[in-house]
Amino acid sequence: MSRRPAAPSPRTHRAASPWLFLLPGLAVVSAFTLYPFLTTVHQAFTDTRTLTGGSWVGLENFRTMLDDEQFAVGLRNSLLYVVMVVPCTVLLPLLLALLVRKQIPGVTFFRAAFYTPVVASVVVVSLIWVWMLDDRGLVNGILAFLGAGPVGFLGDEWLLLFSAMALTVWKGLGYYMIIYLAALANVPPELHEAAAVDGAGAVRRFLSVTVPAVRSTMVLVGALSSMAAFKVFSEVYLLAGPTGGPAGQDTTLVMLVQRVGTGLNGRVGYASALSLVVFAITLVLMLLVLRADRREELR
Amino acid sequence: MKRISGWEKALRYLLLLAVLALTVGPFLWQLSTSLKSTTEDIYTSPPAFLPEHPTLDNYSGVADIVPVWDYALNSLKVAVANVLTNCVGAAMAGYALARLRFRGRKAARLAFVMALLVPLESIIIAQFTTMRDLELNNTLTAVVLPGAVSSLNVLLMRNAFANLPYEIEEAAVIDGANVWQRFVRIGLPAVKGTLAVVAIFAFMGAWDDFLWPLIVLSDSDKFTLTVGLDYLHGTFANNPRLVAAGTIIAVAPLIVMFACLQRYFFRGVGEGAVKG
Numbered sequence: 267m268s269r270r271p272a273a274p275s276p277r278t279h280r281a282a283s284p285w286l287f288l289l290p291g292l293a294v295v296s297a298f299t300l301y302p303f304l305t306t307v308h309q310a311f312t313d314t315r316t317l318t319g320g321s322w323v324g325l326e327n328f329r330t331m332l333d334d335e336q337f338a339v340g341l342r343n344s345l346l347y348v349v350m351v352v353p354c355t356v357l358l359p360l361l362l363a364l365l366v367r368k369q370i371p372g373v374t375f376f377r378a379a380f381y382t383p384v385v386a387s388v389v390v391v392s393l394i395w396v397w398m399l400d401d402r403g404l405v406n407g408i409l410a411f412l413g414a415g416p417v418g419f420l421g422d423e424w425l426l427l428f429s430a431m432a433l434t435v436w437k438g439l440g441y442y443m444i445i446y447l448a449a450l451a452n453v454p455p456e457l458h459e460a461a462a463v464d465g466a467g468a469v470r471r472f473l474s475v476t477v478p479a480v481r482s483t484m485v486l487v488g489a490l491s492s493m494a495a496f497k498v499f500s501e502v503y504l505l506a507g508p509t510g511g512p513a514g515q516d517t518t519l520v521m522l523v524q525r526v527g528t529g530l531n532g533r534v535g536y537a538s539a540l541s542l543v544v545f546a547i548t549l550v551l552m553l554l555v556l557r558a559d560r561r562e563e564l565r
Numbered sequence: 566m567k568r569i570s571g572w573e574k575a576l577r578y579l580l581l582l583a584v585l586a587l588t589v590g591p592f593l594w595q596l597s598t599s600l601k602s603t604t605e606d607i608y609t610s611p612p613a614f615l616p617e618h619p620t621l622d623n624y625s626g627v628a629d630i631v632p633v634w635d636y637a638l639n640s641l642k643v644a645v646a647n648v649l650t651n652c653v654g655a656a657m658a659g660y661a662l663a664r665l666r667f668r669g670r671k672a673a674r675l676a677f678v679m680a681l682l683v684p685l686e687s688i689i690i691a692q693f694t695t696m697r698d699l700e701l702n703n704t705l706t707a708v709v710l711p712g713a714v715s716s717l718n719v720l721l722m723r724n725a726f727a728n729l730p731y732e733i734e735e736a737a738v739i740d741g742a743n744v745w746q747r748f749v750r751i752g753l754p755a756v757k758g759t760l761a762v763v764a765i766f767a768f769m770g771a772w773d774d775f776l777w778p779l780i781v782l783s784d785s786d787k788f789t790l791t792v793g794l795d796y797l798h799g800t801f802a803n804n805p806r807l808v809a810a811g812t813i814i815a816v817a818p819l820i821v822m823f824a825c826l827q828r829y830f831f832r833g834v835g836e837g838a839v840k841g
Contacts, residue, residue, distance in 0.1 A: 394812060544687040
């Protein structure tokens with residue numbers, strides 16, 4: 267970022283002007299992000315319900331969580347989501363970016379086409395995959411044609427969760443591919459050529475030239491995708507239904523927040539406590555990734 | 566750059582086509598399902614990729630069951646409002662943060678950075694109670710407001726303005742242009758690229774959002790398209806043709822828009838990613 271002075275001096279505007287410029291933005295952000303955040307923190311320690319204001323209950327909500335089986339399931343599923351999805355979103359889009367990087371005829375078409383799932387809304391792609399993974403859908407149709415199946419992707423708690431993960435990876439491919447493309451554009455081609463002259467094969471060059479060159483981008487993608495994966499809602503909600511699949515075993519943390527905190531008798535206090543857990547773990551994920559990045563730089 | 570051998574080229578195109586089938590295939594399959602008539606078996610093995618007698622019946626059929634065009638109009642209103650509020654609000658705030666000198670500038674910037682760190686998923690319940698206190702629940706206004714000026718967009722615009730050479734405003738200052746004139750006539754035209762990216766993301770974000778409208782909207786006549794589709798799916802899950810028609814209605818405008826704008830889009834995203 268450039269280090270120019272922020273404005274001409276002497277002052278070339280009235281004292282109130284900057285605040286008029288900032289007014290719409292600050293008003294929206296304060297009223298609908300910062301204030302709700304403070305409300306969340308406060309309500310997490312109360313027994314507020316949708317229609318009744320609550321009173322202070324201290325850590326009661328967090329104690330409830332420890333015995334809440336759905337919380338355990340939600341935490342497990344959300345963390346599992348991170349562990350399974352992140353390695354795929356760090357690696358697969360990088361390979362894809364390498365594939366669409368060379369300027370060969372038609373490659374811009376492929377780039378744009380690969381981006382289609384990113385453009386389409388998560389509800390649309392989820393409903394498409396619900397139909398594809400149906401007992402009689404396209405995937406099972408192909409399996410049947412090959413003499414296998416049918417596989418009840420959406421009936422089994424684990425298969426359903428893995429299907430949702432695959433959907434998340436699939437939908438994110440194009441998005442992270444673009445980030446990698448931008449990073450790869452900064453890798454000098456001479457490095458590759460030198461390695462090739464030294465007799466390094468494609469795999470060897472990938473590991474010793476490409477990966478080190480885009481390492482900080484990999485960390486960035488890891489950070490973005492781990493936070494997104496932990497907060498997953500729509501894909502699982504749409505594949506599993508509002509109750510979270512067989513016996514609620516596919517509930518994620520954000521699904522639990524939505525289910526607990528809404529409705530006429532929503533337990534707003536408890537949902538706020540759950541929201542704080544979501545916030546805290548997201549923050550921890552971010553700090554972990556940032557630390558990993560710093561350690562790489564020291565090396 | 567090194568020339569590519571024939572074999573490598575063939576292999577590349579083979580891989581490109583395989584990924585194409587994987588990424589675009591599901592959309593085409595959905596389109597095909599939406600065009601199949603009720604007399605056609607949609608469960609054949611091997612699967613039939615082309616409809617025997619293509620028909621638009623499912624599109625009118627889905628509109629008979631749920632007011633899908635009204636939902637699309639609701640989504641359009643929300644998306645257009647979101648584009649306008651984000652472009653105007655983020656550009657104004659970004660300009661002030663980057664180009665004006667005033668006491669409290671750091672504090673103002675900090676407010677946006679802190680807001681960026683709060684995941685929306687962790688404050689939706691409090692956003693809901695805030696909207697209730699404002700008596701805005703179950704309105705399209707409530708759908709727009711929380712994201713009306715996103716802090717990410719403010720910071721993007723701030724960076725765009727900060728990268729402009731300083732001299733371009735100096736002449737205007739000497740000519741006596743006031744700060745609003747400089748913002749509109751000199752600042753804005755110079756950051757068109759970033760503004761376009763903000764507009765596209767604002768449109769797509771609003772058109773695609775699901776969790777917040779699901780929470781804040783309760784009357785089915787107020788639904789946006791995503792919430793309406795979930796409702797359609799829940800009610801008519803046994804008729805994939807209708808659900809397919811509904812999803813195509815939801816995705817077609819976005820794909821068309823993206824196809825038209827993708828050149829600017831990739832350029833803008835690339836620039837943003839490089840600058841970080």
